[in-house]
Amino acid sequence: xxxxxxxxxxxxxxxxxxxxxxxxxxxxxxxxxxxxxxxxxxxxxxxxxxxxxxxxxxxxxxxxxxxxxxxxxxxxxxxxxxxxxxxxxxxxxxxxxxxxxxxxxxxxxxxxxxxxxxxxxxxxxxxxxxxxxxxxxxxxxxxxxxxxxxxxxxxxxxxxxxxxxxxxxxxxxxxxxxxxxxxxxxxxxxxxxxxxxxxxxxxxxxxxxxxxxxxxxxxxxxxxxxxxxxxxxxxxxxxxxxxxxxxxxxxxxxxxxxxxxxxxxxxxxxxxxxxxxxxxxxxxxxxxxxxxxxxxxxxxxxxxxxxxxxxxxxxxxxxxxxxxxxxxxxxxxxxxxxxxxxxxxxxxxxxxxxxxxxxxxxxxxxxxxxxxxxxxxxxxxxxxxxxxxxxxxxxxxxxxxxxxxxxxxxxxxxxxxxxxxxxxxxxxxxxxxxxxxxxxxxxxxxxxxxxxxxxxxxxxxxxxxxxxxxxxxxxxxxxxxxxxxxxxxxxxxxxxxxxxxxxxxxxxxxxxxxxxxxxxxxxxxxxxxxxxxxxxxxxxxxxxxxxxxxxxxxxxxxxxxxxxxxxxxxxxxxxxxxxxxxxxxxxxxxxxxxxxxxxxxxxxxxxxxxxxxxxxxxxxxxxxxxxxxxxxxxxxxxxxxxxxxxxxxxxxxxxxxxxxxxxxxxxxxxxxxxxxxxxxxxxxxxxxxxxxxxxxxxxxxxxxxxxxxxxxxxxxxxxxxxxxxxxxxxxxxxxxxxxxxxxxxxxxxxxxxxxxxxxxxxxxxxxxxxxxxxxxxxxxxxxxxxxxxxxxxxxxxxxxxxxxxxxxxxxx
Ligand code: GLC
Ligand code: GLC
Numbered sequence: 001x002x003x004x005x006x007x008x009x010x011x012x013x014x015x016x017x018x019x020x021x022x023x024x025x026x027x028x029x030x031x032x033x034x035x036x037x038x039x040x041x042x043x044x045x046x047x048x049x050x051x052x053x054x055x056x057x058x059x060x061x062x063x064x065x066x067x068x069x070x071x072x073x074x075x076x077x078x079x080x081x082x083x084x085x086x087x088x089x090x091x092x093x094x095x096x097x098x099x100x101x102x103x104x105x106x107x108x109x110x111x112x113x114x115x116x117x118x119x120x121x122x123x124x125x126x127x128x129x130x131x132x133x134x135x136x137x138x139x140x141x142x143x144x145x146x147x148x149x150x151x152x153x154x155x156x157x158x159x160x161x162x163x164x165x166x167x168x169x170x171x172x173x174x175x176x177x178x179x180x181x182x183x184x185x186x187x188x189x190x191x192x193x194x195x196x197x198x199x200x201x202x203x204x205x206x207x208x209x210x211x212x213x214x215x216x217x218x219x220x221x222x223x224x225x226x227x228x229x230x231x232x233x234x235x236x237x238x239x240x241x242x243x244x245x246x247x248x249x250x251x252x253x254x255x256x257x258x259x260x261x262x263x264x265x266x267x268x269x270x271x272x273x274x275x276x277x278x279x280x281x282x283x284x285x286x287x288x289x290x291x292x293x294x295x296x297x298x299x300x301x302x303x304x305x306x307x308x309x310x311x312x313x314x315x316x317x318x319x320x321x322x323x324x325x326x327x328x329x330x331x332x333x334x335x336x337x338x339x340x341x342x343x344x345x346x347x348x349x350x351x352x353x354x355x356x357x358x359x360x361x362x363x364x365x366x367x368x369x370x371x372x373x374x375x376x377x378x379x380x381x382x383x384x385x386x387x388x389x390x391x392x393x394x395x396x397x398x399x400x401x402x403x404x405x406x407x408x409x410x411x412x413x414x415x416x417x418x419x420x421x422x423x424x425x426x427x428x429x430x431x432x433x434x435x436x437x438x439x440x441x442x443x444x445x446x447x448x449x450x451x452x453x454x455x456x457x458x459x460x461x462x463x464x465x466x467x468x469x470x471x472x473x474x475x476x477x478x479x480x481x482x483x484x485x486x487x488x489x490x491x492x493x494x495x496x497x498x499x500x501x502x503x504x505x506x507x508x509x510x511x512x513x514x515x516x517x518x519x520x521x522x523x524x525x526x527x528x529x530x531x532x533x534x535x536x537x538x539x540x541x542x543x544x545x546x547x548x549x550x551x552x553x554x555x556x557x558x559x560x561x562x563x564x565x566x567x568x569x570x571x572x573x574x575x576x577x578x579x580x581x582x583x584x585x586x587x588x589x590x591x592x593x594x595x596x597x598x599x600x601x602x603x604x605x606x607x608x609x610x611x612x613x614x615x616x617x618x619x620x621x622x623x624x625x626x627x628x629x630x631x632x633x634x635x636x637x638x639x640x641x642x643x644x645x646x647x648x649x650x651x652x653x654x655x656x657x658x659x660x661x662x663x664x665x666x667x668x669x670x671x672x673x674x675x676x677x678x679x680x681x682x683x684x685x686x687x688x689x690x691x692x693x694x695x696x697x698x699x700x701x702x703x704x705x706x707x708x709x710x711x712x713x714x715x716x717x718x719x720x721x722x723x724x725x726x727x728x729x730x731x732x733x734x735x736x737x738x739x740x741x742x743x744x745x746x747x748x749x750x751x752x753x754x755x756x757x758x759x760x761x762x763x764x765x766x767x768x769x770x771x772x773x774x775x776x777x778x779x780x781x782x783x784x785x786x787x788x789x790x791x792x793x794x795x796x797x798x799x800x801x802x803x804x805x806x807x808x809x810x811x812x
Contacts, residue, residue, distance in 0.1 A: 001690040006683065006697070007098070008323070011309070011331045013697040015039045015097040018085035021693040023066040025349055025718070026099040027339050028128055029121030033264060035128050036347060037104050037119055039097040040086035042069035044153070045128055047192070047264045049402035050346050050353025054157035055182075055194050055264055056150050057239075060352050067218075068151060070262065072132055073225040075145040076113055080225055083108035083115035083132075087219035099697070101309040101335055103302065112138035113250075122301035123308055127263030127288050131298050134258075136250035147225050148244040148260055150196050151209060152182040158354040171240035173207040174280060179289065180207055180242035183280050191273065192266040195285045196242035199259040199293045204230035204245035212243050257295040263288050312338075312373050315762040316731060321755075324683040329730055332682070336698045336723040337369030341381070346401070348718045350701075357400040357407050360385055360417045361482065362721060364424035369724030372739075372762075375432040382425055386442045386457045391450070393418045393457075393464030405446055411501050415468060415478035416516050418461035422523040425458060426530060430739040433764050433798075435534060459539070462527050465520045466546050470509075471572060472557035473549065475516035479504050480637075482515055482656075483588060483624075485648035487637025488569050499638035510572035514558045514565050518592025521550050525596075533741055554598045563611040564589040564604070566625075569635050576625070583636070585615050586625045591659025597666050605667055612660055613672070620712045621652035621680040622660055623705035645708025652703040654680045654722040658729035665733040665749035670778030673734055674751045677726070688712065699723050737761055737770065744796040746809050748772055749779045756811075765801025772809040782812030 003024075004015035015024060023038035034050075036043035036058075043066075044058035058068050067087060074081055081090035084097065084106040094109035103120035114135040121128050136142045154160045154167050174181040179197035186193050206212035206224055211233035214223035224230050230245040248256060265284045267273050275281045292298050318329045344363050347353035363385055371378040388406040389395040395417050396406025406412075429435060438458075441451035468476045479500075480486055488511035489504045524547040531540035558565050566576025566586035576586040590612050594605045615626045628650030629640035642649035657680055664673040678684050680703065686696040691710075694700045694717035701716035732738040736748035737759055744763055756773040781794040785808040791797065799805045 001688075002686055002696075003689055004097075006327055006686075008327050008331065010098070010100065011313075012098040012100040013695070015099070016095065018092075018095050018097070021690055023349055024099070024695045026104045027342075027718075028102055028104070028119060030102055030338060030342060031124070033121050033126045033128070034342070034347070035119070035121065036349070038066050038069065038349070039084070039099070039106070040066065040069070041071060041082070041084040041106055041117070041119070042066040042086065044069070045262060046157075046347070046353065047126065047266070049357075049400060050343075051157050051357075052155070052400070052402050053192070053264075054153040054155060054160065054353065056262075057153040057160065059161075066349070070119070070128070070130065071149040071219070072115065072117060073147040073149065073222065074110070074113065074115060075147070075225055075228050076111055076142065077144075079111060081108065081110045083117050089220060101313075101331075102305060109137075112136065113142060113144060118298075118302065120302060120305055122292070123304055125288065125291070125301075126265070127261050127292075129292050129298055129301065130260040130262065131295060132258045132260065133255055134248060134250060135255040136252060139252050141252060142250045144248050144250070145225075145228050146246045146248055146258070147222070147230070148196070148198065149212070149222070149241065150243075150262055151239065151241045152184065152194065154184055155190065157352075169237045171235050171237050173235045173240050175205060175207060175234065176282065178202045178244065179282070179285065180205060180244070181280060181282070181285070182240055182242065184240060186273070186280060191268075191270065192264060193280055194262070194264050196244075196260065196262045197285075197289050198244050198246065198261075199289075200246060202244045203247050204232055206230050206233045206243040206245075207240055208233035208235040209239035209241045212241060259292050259295060259298050261289050261292055315372050317760040318735065318757060319759075320757040324681070325730075328681055328683050329727075332697045333699075333723060333727045333730075334369070334373065336718065337366065337727050338373060340366045340719055340721070340723045341370040341377070343719055344401075345719045348716075350716045351719055356410070357398045358385075359398050360388065360395050361397070361414065361420045364420035365721045366724045367424040368427045369727040371428050371431045375428065375434070378428050379432070379434065379437055382421075382428055382437065383440060383442055383454070385424070386421060386454055387444075387446050389418070389421070389444055389457055389460070391444045391460065392467075393460035393462075396445075409501065411479070413479035413504060413506070414481065414484075415465070415476060415513070416481040416519055418464040419516070419519050419523045421461045422458050422527050425454065426523075426526045429530070430741060431763075433741075438534065455534075458527060458530075462524065462543060465516065470512035470568065472512055472568065473553040474512035474514065474557060474568070475520060476506070476509065477511045477513040477516065477567060478506060481513040481588075482519070483639065483648055485638035485642070486567065487639070488567065488575075488635065490637045491570075491634055492637065493634065499641070505570070509570045510568055511570050512568040514554065514567060514576070514589035515592050517550055517554050517558060518564075518589060518596045518598065521547055521554070521596035521598060522592065524550065529741075551596075551598050554593060555602070555604070558589070558593070559599065559604060563608045564593045564598075571635075575636070582627045582629045582631075583625045583639075584627065585611060587612065587616055587622055587653070587656050587660060588624075590616075591656055591663055594663030594666055595659055600666070605663065609660065609663055609667060609669070609672070617676075618652070618706040618711065619679075620703050620705070621654065622657050622676060623650045623707070624648055624653045624656065625650050628705070628707040643708070645705040645711065647702055650705045650707050652680065652705050654699055654701060654703060655720055655725055658722075658725040661729050662733045665736075665779070668749060668779040670734070670748075670750040671752065673749055677730060677734060681726070699726060735759060735772075739763060740795055742795060743798045744768060746770065746772070746781055746784065746794050746796060746807075747779070748774075748781075748809070748811060750774065752776050752778050764798065766799040767804045768796060768799070768807050769805065770796075770807040770809060772811065774811040777811050780811055781809055783810040784808075
């Protein structure tokens with residue numbers, strides 16, 4: 001069952017039934033000021049950091065779900081309703097929510113009044129702009145009452161939800177004209193306030209929640225709205241809010257537009273904070289308000305935002321003849337990559353914004369889906385990430401976006417982490433051609449005076465693996481590898497401790513990871529190639545030897561007969577072997593070792609992938625392990641804590657399905673690769689939205705696996721490495737157009753019955769219009785013609801910036 005449809009022309013998903021199986025959300029803003037908005041206008045805003053600069057309040061896991069957001073209430077002669085259906089849930093005559101590229105338009109209609117609400121964060125603006133257009137479709141004039149509503153968060157989203165003995169006394173507001181200011185804690189250390197304004201004179205307001213809603217009322221029945229009369233309340237402590245009251249008269253057929261601005265102001269200097277004693281300096285707020293004080297100005301800013309996205313998405317355009325594939329590659333997958341780049345795993349409807357900041361591992365992976373969009377921002381991110389590394393190559397697992405400092409609470413010791421810095425940096429250089437980043441001076445642990453070149457950071461990353469090898473000369477796992485839940489040194493019996501941060505017993509541990517081994521071979525080879533590119537052959541030779549040793553170690557100690565082992569535990573016992581009772585085979589090592597092509601000649605790659613097909617594949621995707629764990633295994637940790645079929649315990653962890661897909665392309669099985677790709681691709685599962693539950697326009701981290709109570713049910717949409725990995729896989733391995741140091745490599749791996757496809761790709765300033773023609777094969781380039789001239793091999797040589805080039809590729 002579907003709850004809407006794609007509108008590819010406008011790059012929107014159009015939701016036509018507000019009762020989606022889960023709130024279906026979108027993100028506004030893409031640099032500093034951000035908002036989450038659901039299909040019923042629920043959600044919240046923040047500046048840079050969802051924990052430390054939360055602007056509006058949101059209550060996760062509420063009853064009912066998704067309550068609280070920016071709401072417009074209309075009181076039409078006693079009938080109270082919202083354009084987005086919630087929170088009043090008054091049955092609408094018409095409802096539609098269009099989620100687009102960083103904007104959302106929600107339209108509701110009731111009794112001949114149509115309310116169209118547009119939400120977006122204009123480029124380079126620290127505010128969410130909301131345009132409300134009211135139209136009277138009746139034959140007679142109407143007088144209606146419009147109330148806006150936003151609830152302020154007391155800045156720190158974590159303490160906002162717990163420290164009530166303080167919170168209930170700190171709230172402060174100011175009211176001037178049509179602007180309502182939230183200046184809580186501004187008197188003391190804060191250099192920022194927020195405001196909510198509208199571009200017309202108001203007939204009243206409320207700034208105190210209890211006065212507006214009523215202590216025992218719900219969002220669906222605010223007493224001010226029901227009574228049709230605001231209270232002119234001024235908040236002192238308790239819960240400050242902002243609500244405007246506007247009386248609107250509409251002639252038959254008449255429309256009126258109102259612009260609301262929900263903004264944030266920050267001062268660099270303390271001296272600028274005040275206008276006079278106790279009165280905040282409103283100048284910056286007024287400047288922003290003035291920029292959007294007419295509907296025409298808002299429309300222009302909206303066009304600018306759309307132009308921005310046209311331009312971004314123009315850099316990779318696919319015509320495959322498969323509508324569902326094209327819309328993912330050209331629109332939604334790229335969009336999700338931008339969102340994950342911005343937020344890492346911090347703020348979604350599954351990530352509360354208070355737990356996790358930017359991930360060292362996560363953000364590096366996000367780069368491969370984003371780097372072609374805005375390379376300079378990728379560059380900046382790499383430097384930020386590398387700055388949280390330690391001199392020995394280890395690193396903080398996460399850092400806070402606001403401070404850019406390592407997050408001590410989460411700790412470190414995840415031994416896969418260092419490799420991802422090589423992974424991200426190489427992707428950046430191949431895309432941009434910018435080798436100069438390697439010479440940038442980057443500190444360790446953000447300590448001034450410790451700066452070394454970024455290249456040095458890559459070297460210590462590489463060394464970190466080889467300096468931490470176990471008894472089989474395979475990488476020691478540390479706290480965990482990519483799988484946060486395979487905690488081989490944790491041994492936790494205490495339900496009050498987190499598997500992620502509990503003290504580790506790595507001392508004397510023999511726990512080794514085949515996932516890191518495969519990752520090391522892939523990224524190690526990248527490192528070797530990079531060294532050769534910059535003429536550092538001595539380092540390349542040194543590194544190459546270690547990579548070759550690792551390949552041998554995997555062949556000798558990492559092969560179980562039909563597939564690659566997953567790991568060795570603390571005591572040196574096999575994990576992911578036919579000898580195990582449960583968890584006999586795992587996806588991660590099959591993915592990475594086949595990607596690395598380890599044992600390709602010996603038939604290991606084929607055997608491993610055949611075993612994946614046999615034991616891990618199911619109707620909805622490839623599960624993480626099989627059989628699922630049905631008992632808690634203290635030697636393995638969190639993985640066995642999950643019920644069978646969910647999350648890391650045999651869920652379909654969509655993030656790692658692409659690893660197997662890339663493995664299939666190494667083998668040249670384009671049909672298998674495509675089949676796996678399609679299975680988890682959101683646009684292909686749109687028809688089962690009722691089962692799937694989450695948004696059909698973005699990837700979810702996990703789909704319940706075959707052992708689950710409800711296979712096919714997805715969770716954790718939006719912020720997942722799945723976005724970048726699938727984009728990387730479809731564009732660079734299935735369609736096979738891959739940035740290389742000397743040009744664009746073309747090496748598609750597709751089903752034999754595909755006749756071909758066309759891609760327009762911008763690369764280092766030039767445009768390549770590539771037409772791939774296929775005649776019944778799955779892999780292999782027979783002929784490459786660039787601007788009419790045949791070229792040997794399968795690399796399109798770099799063309800001058802600004803040029804438009806035609807490329808013909810004949811497979812065979
Ligand atoms: C989550 C984490 C990621 C981890 C994965 C597997 O997606 O963000 O870092 O690799 O889970 O545990
Ligand atoms: C849990 C999750 C895992 C996630 C980790 C992050 O272990 O299962 O997916 O990466 O938490 O803290």
